[in-house]
Amino acid sequence: MxxxxxxxxxxxxxxxxxxxxxxxxxxxxxxxxxxxxxxxxxxxxxxxxxxxxxxxxxxxxxxxxxxxxxxxxxxxxxxxxxxxxxxxxxxxxxxxxxxxxxxxxxxxxxxxxxNGEIFAFGISEGGNDAVLFDSVSTAEPTDEGGYTVTGTKIFTSLSPVWDKLLVHARRSDKDELVFGFIERGAEGIEVKNDWNTLGMRASQSCTTKLHDVAMKPAHVGAHTPLGPNPDPLVFGIFGPFELLLASVYAGIGERAVNLAVEITGNRRSHVNNAPYSHDPDIRWQIADAGILMDGVLLQLDKLTDDVDHLTERDYGSKWFLHFSGVKNRATEAAKTAVELAVRTTGGAQYFRTSELQRLYRDVLAGLYHPSDNESLHASYAKALLGPVN
CATH class of the missing domain: 1.10.540.10 (Acyl-CoA dehydrogenase/oxidase, N-terminal domain)
Known part of the structure; x- marks a missing residue:
């Protein structure tokens, strides 16, 4: 599969x-x-x-x-x-x-x-459920055409090694967002050693605090209005972010299905004197996991190909709905697939030495990445039913 x-x-x-x-x-x-x-x-x-x-x-x-x-x-x-x-x-x-x-x-x-530089993503902020479309960080314009940025970014993956970090902030002089890159050597950057989580531990997605950090004019990427908008840079963040997140969690789901197949094929039932892979209940559950993942993989392949041909294919305002939808389907399907794998493979998977127990912890991180399930439903409800007065 x-x-x-x-x-x-x-x-x-x-x-x-x-x-x-x-x-x-x-x-x-x-x-x-x-x-x-x-x-x-x-x-x-x-x-x-x-x-x-x-x-x-x-x-x-x-x-x-x-x-x-x-x-x-x-x-x-x-x-x-x-x-x-x-x-x-x-x-x-x-x-x-x-x-x-x-x-x-x-x-x-x-x-x-x-040339070997590593880029990272510094958009998420505590309490900012608007994510890309607003910011609680601030950007102060400089005379040279750049900015100084102040704020706190959370879940900053690659914290130990990034060279340039993409951030956004609300301008202090107008209701507008600025997107751009800051450099690791700039003054005012504090990377906290605070990543001690249930799963995805090796990502070291630590909190990054910014205090009057310089964003050079050459590294300013875009100025956008507040709220959802079709700016090419915003599209470029939203689409690859959601699709590649979906890809990671889909991979976890795929691995869980493969492990379930392998483990149940090697474990034997004392009562039935047969592999557990012959048990009808286990077969149903593993098949269910496979069905879930198969649908996600097909949609991922389709949407990533659509982005590769974005000048030929136009979903208009539905692009963002599709991106959010596949991310949520992938993370929810992967979570279910891992749980089904754990359910069907025996108590040995509860031990810390088990790969499946680590996948079980890792897959839960998908629930916290934007767009979450609540914002997805709110966006679809608005598209289908219109805004609430």
């Missing part, structure tokens, strides 16, 4: 031996609550961080669909590593979708990535 296995370029970039190495490290990173340093070195050496960079800039020239498949494959081995590196790919996705539109203002992002 893994369509990623049918992508030769993905297999070449993530061969089986590398995946096994990453899988072997994952439990240790989780147990020690430690960043995936060795994984990142191996992925950088393989060129994994420049997948989405067009060939003309020195990258691999992968499509978003191929990157989605690669992230699913990586998540089957090391979910927290996949989630962490995902945020770099989201920034590449912003530049990629703008490049597809013929907008070159973020082409420098490709060049910096090819």
């Amino acid at each position: 893994n369509t990623a296995e049918h992508s030769p370029r993905v297999i070449e970039l993530l061969p089986d031996d590398l995946l096994e190495t990453l899988r072997d490290r994952a439990a240790g990173y989780d147990e020690r609550n430690e960043f995936f340093t060795e994984d990142l070195e191996d992925l950088k050496a393989a060129g994994y961080l420049t997948m989405l960079v067009p060939e003309e800039f020195g990258g691999h020239g992968f499509t978003l669909q191929e990157v989605s498949r690669a992230q699913r494959r990586l998540a089957q081995a090391a979910p927290a590593t996949a989630l962490g590196v995902n945020m770099h790919h989201v920034i590449m996705g912003v530049a990629y979708t703008m490049w597809l539109r013929g907008i070159d203002t973020l082409n420098w992002v490709f060049e910096d990535a090819v």
Whole structure:
């Protein structure tokens, strides 16, 4: 059921031996609550961080669909590593979708990535349920055309290693948002060592506090109105963010199904003197997990391909609904698939040595990523029923 296995370029970039190495490290990173340093070195050496960079800039020239498949494959081995590196790919996705539109203002992002820089995503803020469409951080204009940014960003994956961080803030002089990049060496940045969570521990998505941090004029990406809007940079964040998040959690769900198949095929029932994979109740539950994941994979492949051809396909205002929808379907389906796998594979999976218990903890992080289930339903209700007076 893994369509990623049918992508030769993905297999070449993530061969089986590398995946096994990453899988072997994952439990240790989780147990020690430690960043995936060795994984990142191996992925950088393989060129994994420049997948989405067009060939003309020195990258691999992968499509978003191929990157989605690669992230699913990586998540089957090391979910927290996949989630962490995902945020770099989201920034590449912003530049990629703008490049597809013929907008070159973020082409420098490709060049910096090819030169080895790591990008990260600093949008989430405590209590800001508007997410991309407002900010509780503030941006003070400077005489040179840049800004100084003050605020607190949460769930900042890749905290130990990022070179440039995409942030947004509300301008102090008008009701407008500014999106742009800050550099790690800038004064006023404090990365807190506060990542001690139930799952996705190796991502080290620590809190980042900003106090009058310089955003250079050259690193200003866009100015947008408050509220939902079709700005190309906002689209570029929203689409790849949701689709690549969905890819990571879909990979976890796929791995859970594969483990359930493997474990129930090897465990034997004393009563029936047969593998547990012959038990009709277990077969039903594992089949249910497979059905759930199959639908998600098909939708992911379709929507990522649509983004790869965004100048030819236009969903209008429904783009954001589709992005939010597939993210929620992927995370909910993966959560259910992992739980079904745990239910069907016996009490040994309750021990800390079990891969499935780690997947069970990791998959829960998907509930907290935007767009959450509540905002998805609110958006669909507004689209279908109109606003509430």
